[in-house]
Amino acid sequence: ALERLGQAGLARDVARAERERTYRDRLPDFSVGLTNNRPYEGKNSWDVMFEVMIPLQQGSRRAKEREAEYMLTAVEARRADSESRAAGELGKAWSMFATGRETLRLLDKTLLPQAVATRDASRAALASGKVDFDSVIEADRQLIELRMKQLQAEIDTRLALSEIERLAGEAK
DSSP, X not given: OHHHHHHHHHHHHHHHHHXXXXXXXXXXXEEEEEXXXXXXXXXXXXXXXXXXXXXXXXXXXXXXXHHHHHHHHHHHHHHHHHHHHHHHHHHHHHHHHHHHHHHHHHIIIIIHHHHHHXXXXXXXXXXXXXXXXXXXXXXHHHHHHHHHHHHHHHHHHHHHHHHHHHHHXXXX
């Protein structure tokens, strides 16, 4: 994402330079040249050249100026698109990270302690003969399922964090 932004910035600089060059073409230009000329081992002579360029084709010049402006507008739109995409990807990764953290907090602080208490209560009830063995097995199954969800949430949270680091350019 950052690489795309860098390329878009470079393309914007090129488009601006092209626009400036096109606007410079609306002014008359001249050049002067001096050449030492010695044809066929003959006598030395000097050539002086003076050239004037007057932009007479106004329609063509204006079309080139409009093209340069449109190119700059297109490049800026592509850069804005790249920025929006990068911000969207970062927002999505941050949302996944925040959701994973909240899920982990809920599992650690609320659901797992309740499942452990339910399992312990069902074991105590089994020892006193108030419930059957299936109730203890079900309580253990629920506890294992919650621990699996906790591990999956931790994996998802770490993946989201690595995605944030990648988007920020910190991960190598």
